[in-house]
Amino acid sequence: xxxxxxxxxxxxxxxxxxxxxxxxxxxxxxxxxxxxxxxxxxxxxxxxxxxxxxxxxxxxxxxxxxxxxxxxxxxxxxxxxxxxxxxxxxxxxxxxxxxxxxxxxxxxxxxxxxxxxxxxxxxxxxxxxxxxxxxxxxxxxxxxxxxxxxxxxxxxxxxxxxxxxxxxxxxxxxxxxxxxxxxxxxxxxxxxxxxxxxxxxxxxxxxxxxxxxxxxxxxxxxxxxxxxxxxxxxxxxxxxxxxxxxxxxxxxxxxxxxxxxxxxxxxxxxxxxx
Numbered sequence: 001x002x003x004x005x006x007x008x009x010x011x012x013x014x015x016x017x018x019x020x021x022x023x024x025x026x027x028x029x030x031x032x033x034x035x036x037x038x039x040x041x042x043x044x045x046x047x048x049x050x051x052x053x054x055x056x057x058x059x060x061x062x063x064x065x066x067x068x069x070x071x072x073x074x075x076x077x078x079x080x081x082x083x084x085x086x087x088x089x090x091x092x093x094x095x096x097x098x099x100x101x102x103x104x105x106x107x108x109x110x111x112x113x114x115x116x117x118x119x120x121x122x123x124x125x126x127x128x129x130x131x132x133x134x135x136x137x138x139x140x141x142x143x144x145x146x147x148x149x150x151x152x153x154x155x156x157x158x159x160x161x162x163x164x165x166x167x168x169x170x171x172x173x174x175x176x177x178x179x180x181x182x183x184x185x186x187x188x189x190x191x192x193x194x195x196x197x198x199x200x201x202x203x204x205x206x207x208x209x210x211x212x213x214x215x216x217x218x219x220x221x222x223x224x225x226x227x228x229x230x231x232x233x234x235x236x237x238x239x240x241x242x243x244x245x246x247x248x249x250x251x252x253x254x255x256x257x258x259x260x261x262x263x264x265x266x267x268x269x270x271x272x273x274x
Contacts, residue, residue, distance in 0.1 A: 014041045014048035014180065015139050017162065020069040022076055022112070025135040028052050028120075030128065041180060042263070049083050052120065052130070059097040060085075061120045061130070063104065076136060078107045080118060110136050156199050158185045158213070162232040163262060167192075168225040172260045182264030186271060187229065189260055192222055193250035196272060199236060201245050205272050211244030220246050247272060 015023035026041065042049045051062040062083035069076045085098050099121060107116050113136070120130040159181040165172040167189065184198045197218065198207055211220025213236045218229045229235075236242050247268070265271045 012041045018046040019067045020073040023139045027133045075111045080104045157181045164230045166228045180264045184268045185264045194252035196247040198245045207245040207247045210246040214241035
């Protein structure tokens with residue numbers, strides 16, 4: 001299964017240029033705890049597609065989130081709408097089952113900092129349920145929901161906002177109208193395959209030093225072509241120039257091979273070879 005913005009037992013965020021600087025944070029939980037889940041977010045056309053994968057049972061849930069900000073940008077209406085996997089950039093391997101939500105609510109008057117719960121699945125026999133928690137935040141605000149700890153190398157993330165991509169100086173079609181972040185970022189280019197990008201070397205998975213990240217620009221090479229991604233905000237933490245490590249998957253294809261697509265992951269193991 002191929003997807004974007006993967007995370008596990010953690011949070012994913014999504015934002016759009018149409019949301020007046022607001023963003024949604026997603027946290028998927030099983031109550032009581034049980035099967036491990038991973039999730040993905042794609043942002044396009046003013047909406048976020050959220051997909052949750054249950055790999056143990058080969059099933060997936062999905063829905064769309066549309067945010068209608070208030071005039072003052074301090075609250076919003078959250079609309080939950082059906083997601084159509086047939087029109088998605090995410091593809092499912094044979095044998096997977098796609099499950100619809102029990103309902104698709106419209107939640108009005110959600111203020112910054114509020115969290116709303118969305119039931120995805122309830123097992124009538126065991127009482128176990130899968131719940132999504134959606135938190136409305138202002139982009140760039142500090143997240144104080146967790147106890148602070150020392151920073152680790154694994155915490156380093158790349159952040160991609162409104163990416164503009166060029167290959168050999170020629171502009172590519174836009175890959176995203178919003179933003180995402182993760183320990184690794186991937187980029188699919190028609191005819192060139194997928195490039196998984198990281199600030200951390202991982203020779204076991206096949207990452208090789210092949211580029212640089214500085215400010216709001218990252219550069220790497222594919223043969224003689226220079227690939228450039230320029231974003232509206234800073235990509236890597238810190239003010240220096242950093243080595244970029246790249247894993248090239250030339251045979252990988254998007255479900256819509258005509259599109260340039262990007263995504264991110266909390267760990268490279270979630271997407272490499274998938």
